[in-house]
Amino acid sequence: MPVAADQLLRLPLLPVLAAQGLSVRRKAQRLPEPIGPRQGRIGRGPRLRLLIAGDSSAAGVGAGTQAQALSGHLVTRLAKHYAVEWRLEATTGHRTQDTIDRLGKINDQFDMAVTALGVNDVTRGVTRRRFITQQTQLLDLLSGRLGARRIVVTAVPQMQRFPALPQPLAWVLGRQAARLDQGLQQVADSFPKVRHLKLDLPDDPALAAPDGYHPSPKAYALWAEEAARLLRQA
Structure with a gap:
């Protein structure tokens, strides 16, 4: 496989990338995970056991409460059609391997699952090959021992569009995110049982949280709408 342009340029750009990375970390506005329940029951209809798992975006960072986050919007939509028993297993900073370790300790069964991972795999230098291996292990776990009959994996975000990231750092991280997402699609x-959810959101400042790195409640609502659509196709 030929080496991509960003990979060729990464070495000469390393001093700039390192300086920008340190600057972003130093200036970053650190938003907390939203308050609110991380499991519950809501709605009427056929029983639906739902798991939401992943990183800070799955946890809802950028929203004030879980009701404004992915979990709240998604459960509200599904509760129009099902009696939803839902559970959120997500933590800021988690990579795919962290989520595998976390879900490996769970003994419950689920009907459907939504995952959101990849940004921390990108920033921690996880290779595309390793990411593919770990995502395969995660989906084996979800569709096997945890019993999920329909799984929606959210695409690795387009990191070049994150307002908090300067150039050329945004470009380099964006290219790596695209490589990991190609692996995720594969x-x-x-x-x-799995569907890949590629969010194609407009360039709207209202869709970004104040930190320029996470979704806003408006973005979480759009995300949940698409995830609910794919889940209901089952």
């Missing part, structure tokens, strides 16, 4: 296509 993994998803190999599982009949």
